[in-house]
Amino acid sequence: MKYISTRGHAPDLSFEEAMLTGLASDGGLYVPETIPTLSMDEIASFAGQSYEDVAFRVMKPFIGETFTDAEFKEIIAKAYATFSHDARAPLVQLGPNHFLLELFHGPTLAFKDFAMQLIGQLFQAALERRGDRVTIVGATSGDTGSAAIEAFKGLHNVDVFILFPHGRVSDVQRRQMTTPTEANVHALAVEGDFDDCQAALKEMFADHEFRDGVKLAAVNSINWARVLAQVVYYFTSAVSLGAPHRKVSFTVPTGNFGDIFAGYIAKKMGLPIEELVIATNHNDILHRTMETGACTKQGVTPSISPSMDIQVSSNFERALFDVYDREGAAIAQLMDEFKAGEFKISQGAMDRLRDLFASGRASEDETSQAIAAFHARTTEVLCPHTAVAVKVAEAHLSDVPMISLATAHPAKFPAAVEAACGIHPELPERMGDLFGKDERFTVVPNDLATLKALVKERLA
Numbered sequence: 001m002k003y004i005s006t007r008g009h010a011p012d013l014s015f016e017e018a019m020l021t022g023l024a025s026d027g028g029l030y031v032p033e034t035i036p037t038l039s040m041d042e043i044a045s046f047a048g049q050s051y052e053d054v055a056f057r058v059m060k061p062f063i064g065e066t067f068t069d070a071e072f073k074e075i076i077a078k079a080y081a082t083f084s085h086d087a088r089a090p091l092v093q094l095g096p097n098h099f100l101l102e103l104f105h106g107p108t109l110a111f112k113d114f115a116m117q118l119i120g121q122l123f124q125a126a127l128e129r130r131g132d133r134v135t136i137v138g139a140t141s142g143d144t145g146s147a148a149i150e151a152f153k154g155l156h157n158v159d160v161f162i163l164f165p166h167g168r169v170s171d172v173q174r175r176q177m178t179t180p181t182e183a184n185v186h187a188l189a190v191e192g193d194f195d196d197c198q199a200a201l202k203e204m205f206a207d208h209e210f211r212d213g214v215k216l217a218a219v220n221s222i223n224w225a226r227v228l229a230q231v232v233y234y235f236t237s238a239v240s241l242g243a244p245h246r247k248v249s250f251t252v253p254t255g256n257f258g259d260i261f262a263g264y265i266a267k268k269m270g271l272p273i274e275e276l277v278i279a280t281n282h283n284d285i286l287h288r289t290m291e292t293g294a295c296t297k298q299g300v301t302p303s304i305s306p307s308m309d310i311q312v313s314s315n316f317e318r319a320l321f322d323v324y325d326r327e328g329a330a331i332a333q334l335m336d337e338f339k340a341g342e343f344k345i346s347q348g349a350m351d352r353l354r355d356l357f358a359s360g361r362a363s364e365d366e367t368s369q370a371i372a373a374f375h376a377r378t379t380e381v382l383c384p385h386t387a388v389a390v391k392v393a394e395a396h397l398s399d400v401p402m403i404s405l406a407t408a409h410p411a412k413f414p415a416a417v418e419a420a421c422g423i424h425p426e427l428p429e430r431m432g433d434l435f436g437k438d439e440r441f442t443v444v445p446n447d448l449a450t451l452k453a454l455v456k457e458r459l460a
């Protein structure tokens with residue numbers, strides 16, 4: 001399996017190289033040259049299998065010969081052993097034909113653990129074999145950072161620097177990033193928003209001297225391995241509701257477009273998905289783009305679903321690559337235009353996007369009301385990101401089962417949840433001392449040169 005860049009100029013890479021590289025050298029994102037498909041019989045045979053078994057069968061065709069079957073199975077087993085629910089990603093019913101896919105039973109209580117726990121193991125195995133080390137720099141609006149730190153803390157062949165927007169993550173998210181004591185963990189509070197953090201990360205990759213000098217690696221969803229790991233739960237949840245003999249739909253709370261792009265890959269692999277619904281909060285660039293065909297940057301406005309306070313959605317580039325018939329030059333041009341604030345999508349590409357994705361937006365009030373209404377109706381306490389999905393999903397309910405993705409545990413956002421429904425969601429006992437620990441982080445101006453100097457200084 002070869003991986004190619006969405007901008008057409010970077011060298012093709014193997015799975016292992018693409019994973020350890022992250023962003024392509026031409027600024028593009030790596031995608032598989034072809035998407036392997038699974039037959040109806042193969043998908044049907046997932047019924048009743050463990051999450052780990054399905055994970056092996058879904059991901060194996062993408063990793064080629066990178067690991068032996070036995071090695072890959074062991075990696076998967078270790079990755080999900082840290083989860084507190086036997087099903088890993090259980091489904092609960094919210095109402096007639098509406099289901100919630102709980103993706104928050106991993107160690108940091110967010111869906112990011114599904115991919116991060118796995119790539120932590122994959123990186124370790126690959127780096128040990130190569131006798132190599134890397135410097136991970138990650139940008140986070142809260143959840144990716146905590147999941148990355150949890151997966152990589154204490155490893156001798158990795159340093160992990162996490163850039164988070166100062167004052168714009170929840171207290172639980174910040175503490176998950178700032179309380180680990182391991183020397184290879186560096187939490188940096190950037191005086192900017194998530195888009196600034198992500199832009200700095202991409203600039204670091206564009207500076208080839210810096211990139212090669214520190215052996216830069218990415219664990220954001222610009223890294224293909226992150227997306228791949230998330231494809232699995234689309235299969236497990238759909239099959240448990242009768243797929244492939246019955247279609248299902250998904251509504252996905254969306255920021256960087258990684259999670260919903262994983263759903264799109266599942267569909268391309270053969271999973272019969274009726275609708276894939278993009279759900280945004282008031283930072284709604286994706287919804288506006290789907291409505292108008294113009295992708296126009298507006299400033300980020302903080303919300304009660306802070307992990308989705310994003311306006312530059314990395315993985316949208318991967319979807320554009322497909323609807324532009326995989327023409328790297330066209331994508332490079334759109335991304336150049338976007339630097340000045342806007343690009344317009346051609347009518348043909350827009351028609352294809354609208355065939356693939358529906359979209360909706362939930363305001364702050366609608367999000368709070370959804371938390372209150374679903375708690376009153378079902379006793380389920382939704383996190384604000386999940387509430388965005390559930391609210392948007394309501395407009396898409398039909399006789400096809402709808403699965404809304406519950407991307408984080410409500411206890412990560414207690415203030416917003418309590419304000420909405422009067423319940424103070426408690427952290428699970430295993431995280432109970434989070435607020436008793438000392439924090440360790442550095443506040444950094446939103447300045448690329450300062451950030452790069454800091455990374456080099458810490459590594460030295």
Ligand SMILES: Cc1ncc(COP(=O)(O)O)c(C=O)c1O
Pocket residue numbers: 110111142143144221253254255256257258259260307308385386407408
């Ligand atoms: C809790 C939560 N929900 C939803 C999202 C959106 O996911 P994605 O960026 O993959 O679209 C994120 C992070 O981005 C998140 O942390």
Ligand SMILES: N[C@@H](CCOP(=O)(O)O)C(=O)O
Pocket residue numbers: 139140141142143144145219220221222255256258307308314
């Ligand atoms: N919501 C994310 C933003 C980064 O997204 P990623 O999926 O590209 O890592 C976060 O919580 O950090």
